[in-house]
Amino acid sequence: MKQNNRGQRHLWLWLLPLLLLPTIAYAHGTVITLGIATPPTITINALYDTGEPMSEAQILVYAADDPRNAWHTGTADTAGNYQFDLDTNIEGQWSIAIRTAGHGEIRYLYVARNGDITLEQPEKRPLWQTALMATIVIVALLGIAWYYSSQGEKNHAHS
Amino acid sequence: MKLRLLLLLGILGLTACASPQNGTLELLANGEDFARQPFTSKDGWTIDFEHVYLTLTAVTAYQTNPPFDAASGQMPTGTPLPHPDSPTVDLANPTRDDGTLLVGTIDAPTGHYNAISWEMAPLNNNPTIHLLGTATKDDQTIRFDIQVDQTYQYACGEYVGDSRKGFVDPDTTDNLEMTFHFDHVFGDADSDLSEPLNTGALGFDPLATLATDNELIATLTDLEANLTADQYATLLDTLATLGHVGEGHCYEFTNGYTAHETE
Numbered sequence: 001m002k003q004n005n006r007g008q009r010h011l012w013l014w015l016l017p018l019l020l021l022p023t024i025a026y027a028h029g030t031v032i033t034l035g036i037a038t039p040p041t042i043t044i045n046a047l048y049d050t051g052e053p054m055s056e057a058q059i060l061v062y063a064a065d066d067p068r069n070a071w072h073t074g075t076a077d078t079a080g081n082y083q084f085d086l087d088t089n090i091e092g093q094w095s096i097a098i099r100t101a102g103h104g105e106i107r108y109l110y111v112a113r114n115g116d117i118t119l120e121q122p123e124k125r126p127l128w129q130t131a132l133m134a135t136i137v138i139v140a141l142l143g144i145a146w147y148y149s150s151q152g153e154k155n156h157a158h159s
Numbered sequence: 160m161k162l163r164l165l166l167l168l169g170i171l172g173l174t175a176c177a178s179p180q181n182g183t184l185e186l187l188a189n190g191e192d193f194a195r196q197p198f199t200s201k202d203g204w205t206i207d208f209e210h211v212y213l214t215l216t217a218v219t220a221y222q223t224n225p226p227f228d229a230a231s232g233q234m235p236t237g238t239p240l241p242h243p244d245s246p247t248v249d250l251a252n253p254t255r256d257d258g259t260l261l262v263g264t265i266d267a268p269t270g271h272y273n274a275i276s277w278e279m280a281p282l283n284n285n286p287t288i289h290l291l292g293t294a295t296k297d298d299q300t301i302r303f304d305i306q307v308d309q310t311y312q313y314a315c316g317e318y319v320g321d322s323r324k325g326f327v328d329p330d331t332t333d334n335l336e337m338t339f340h341f342d343h344v345f346g347d348a349d350s351d352l353s354e355p356l357n358t359g360a361l362g363f364d365p366l367a368t369l370a371t372d373n374e375l376i377a378t379l380t381d382l383e384a385n386l387t388a389d390q391y392a393t394l395l396d397t398l399a400t401l402g403h404v405g406e407g408h409c410y411e412f413t414n415g416y417t418a419h420e421t422e
Binding site: 029030048050062067068093095097099100101102103104105106108121 | 319
C-alpha cells in the first residue's frame with residue numbers, strides 16, 4: 001500500500017474488519033490460516049489437522065517477480081504463528097511455502113498494481129480474449145502500414 | 160519497396176515471437192530415505208528394503224492458473240502435458256545422486272508446471288507395488304515379499320520442499336517430483352509414537368505374525384484373508400497415502416488426501 005495515498009488508506013480502514021477475517025484451507029494434514037492484518041503485514045497460523053501447531057515450521061516467501069528464489073525466510077513460533085511484511089510494489093502472485101518434516105503446503109497471495117493485497121486471485125481476462133485483441137491490433141497496424149506503403153508506391157509511379 | 164520489405168520482416172518477427180520455445184521437464188520419483196536406508200518401524204522392526212517397485216502410469220504435468228488446490232478433490236484443469244510411458248521404478252535403488260529416479264523426460268512448452276497427476280496400477284505382469292526386503296527385531300529376521308495390485312490415482316498441486324520445482328525456460332531443464340512416504344505404512348520410531356504418523360500406521364508386527372519360517376510372501380488378497388479387518392483397513396488406507404509432492408499432500412481418488420490417519 002502506497003503510504004502517500006491517503007484515500008486508499010482510509011479505504012483500508014473501512015475494509016479492515018473484512019481483511020481480518022482469515023481464509024482457511026483444509027488441506028488434509030495441515031490447516032494454514034493466512035490473514036492480512038494491517039497491510040502490508042501478512043499473518044500465518046500453521047496447524048496440523050489434529051489441531052497441534054506446526055511448531056517452528058519453515059516459512060519461505062517467494063515474491064511475484066522472482067518465483068524461484070526465496071524473497072524472505074523465517075521460522076514460525078511454537079504456536080505455529082508467523083508474520084511478515086509484503087513489498088506491495090511487487091505486483092502479481094506471491095507464494096508462501098509452510099513446511100515441517102512430512103507436512104507442507106504452498107499458499108498464494110496477490111498484489112494488485114495499486115498495492116492492494118488479496119488472498120484470492122483477481123479475475124483475469126480470458127486468454128482467448130487477450131489473443132483476439134492482440135490479433136486485431138496487429139492486423140490493424142499491418143493494414144495501416146500496407147496502405148501507406150501502397151500510397152507511397154503510387155506516388156512514386158506518378159512522379 | 161523498402162517499406163514492404165520492412166513489413167515482411169516485421170511479420171516474420173511477430174511470427175517468431177509467437178512460436179513457442181520449449182525446454183525439458185524431467186519427471187522424478189523419490190522414495191526418500193525410508194525406501195533407500197534401513198529405518199525402525201513404530202513397533203521396533205528394522206525395515207530394510209531391497210526393492211520398492213512401483214508401476215507408474217498416466218503421469219501428467221500441468222500448468223494451472225489459478226494454482227491447483229489438491230484439497231478440491233478434482234483433477235487439475237490446466238494445460239496437461241502427459242508422459243507417454245508407464246515405467247516400473249525401484250525406489251530403493253535410485254539412479255541419481257540426490258536419491259531420486261528419472262521416470263521420464265518431456266519436451267515441454269515453457270512455463271511453470273505447478274501440478275501433477277499420476278496413477279499406480281498393475282501392468283505387464285508387474286503389480287502396482289512390490290516390496291521386497293527384510294524386517295529385523297531382536298534376534299528375528301523376516302524376509303518379506305509383498306505385492307499390491309490395487310490402482311491408485313493421485314492429483315497434486317505444487318511441490319513443497321527446500322526449493323520450488325517445475326520452471327521450464329527455453330532450452331533449459333527443470334523437474335517435478337513424485338514423492339512416496341513409506342513411513343505412513345510402517346511408522347517411524349524416530350518420531351513421537353503418539354503422533355498421527357505412528358498412531359495411524361500399521362507397523363510391522365501384524366505382518367510378522369503371518370510369516371512362516373521367517374518368510375512372508377503375500378499378495379493383498381492374502382493379507383485381506385489373514386489380517387484383522389482393522390489391520391487390513393489400516394493397510395489399505397496407508398498405502399493410498401503414499402503419494403506426495405515433496406511434503407505437499409495430494410488427493411487420492413480412492414481414499415482422499417494423502418496424510419496420515421488421524422483417528
